Amino acid sequence: MGMLKNLLQGNLAIHQEMINKFLKKLIEESNTLNKLNISITEGLLNLTAEILAGLGTSINVKIALSINSLTFNRHNRLVEFQVNGPVLISLQGIEIRARLGINLDPDPAGQTGAPSGLVNALQYLEIKEDKITVNFNKIPGFNQLLQKKLGFLLNYLEINKIELIEEMLIVHPSMKL
DSSP states (O other): OHHHHHHHHSOEEEEHHHHHHHHHHHHTTOSSEEEEEEEEETTEEEEEEEEEEETTEEEEEEEEEEEEEEEESSSOEEEEEEEOSOEEEEETTEEEEEOOOBOOOSSGGGGTTSOHHHHHHTTTEEEOSSEEEEEGGGSTTHHHHHHHHHGGGGGGEEEEEEEEETTEEEEEEEEOO
């Protein structure tokens, strides 16, 4: 009931630790993503990931994002992030700064041999050079988590705005009855 009370009285503050716990659970069965963490500073979401490339080789990726646009209602739950600066990719002492774009071959036969965890993640991520769009409706377990926490109110929840402040994500919700 505590979360519901906070939701009805105003904004919902989510600490980065809670988000990191969700991300850890999201990737726990992945054989591709070993670590996925965020840290939140004023206006920026800093994402770090460790991707397993096989044979004990890991690739570390760091990216800084800001919120570009948001659509969060009963039908669509999308957040578009603006990429701030180059993506930093570290591989065995080599640091690469690059723009990142990922396209998933729509033909499943073309994905043969690709890491399944990465293919699964690309079902809910659209990654272009300067934008990353997350479709929360396609993230496994996300709707169930919201349903568990909010119950029937989930159908009426809309988010008008999200702010990034030090270690916190501030959600400005509204109820559309």
